[in-house]
Amino acid sequence: MVGSMxxxxxxxxxxxxxxxxxxxxxxxxRGRETSEDGAVMAEVDGNGxxxxxxxxxxxxRxxxxxxxxxxxxxxxxxARAAFERRAEVVNRFNEEMAG
Known part of the structure; x- marks a missing residue:
């Protein structure tokens, strides 16, 4: 309840x-992964x-x-790493808003 304007x-x-x-x-x-052999590095944003x-x-070769x-x-x-980070951000936000 709010007491004043x-x-x-x-x-x-x-x-x-x-x-x-x-x-x-x-x-x-961002999610960034490198293949085991170092051949490929990919970075994606929070939308994949x-x-x-x-x-x-x-x-x-x-x-x-x-x-x-x-x-x-x-x-x-x-993409999985980015989605996990995005979920963490959203969960923290929801906890703050609920508290």
Missing amino acids: DELEERVRRQLYRFQDLAEQMAAV ALRDLQFGHAIS MTPDEFEQVVVATSAAA
């Missing part, structure tokens, strides 16, 4: 800042969009199928 304004202002912080934290979420993909010299598999597997691992 000033208290209400302050409460709304704090919640607005929390939402702005959430938006900034969500935009900053590929942001960076780098290749090492080891790709020159791969068949096209091996190359495809390592790119997909590494990118998927990066």
Whole structure:
């Protein structure tokens, strides 16, 4: 319960800042993974969009199928890491809002 208009304004202002912080934290979420052999590094954002993909010299020894598999597997691992980080951000936010 809110006792005065000033208290209400302050409460709304704090919640607005929390939402702005959430938006900034969500935009900053990244997942980055490198394949075991170091051939591929993939980075994705919190929505799973590929942001960076780098290749090492080891790709020159791969068949096209091996190359495809390592790119997909590494990118998927990066996406999983990003989604886990995003879930942590959302869970922290929900705990703060509930408290």
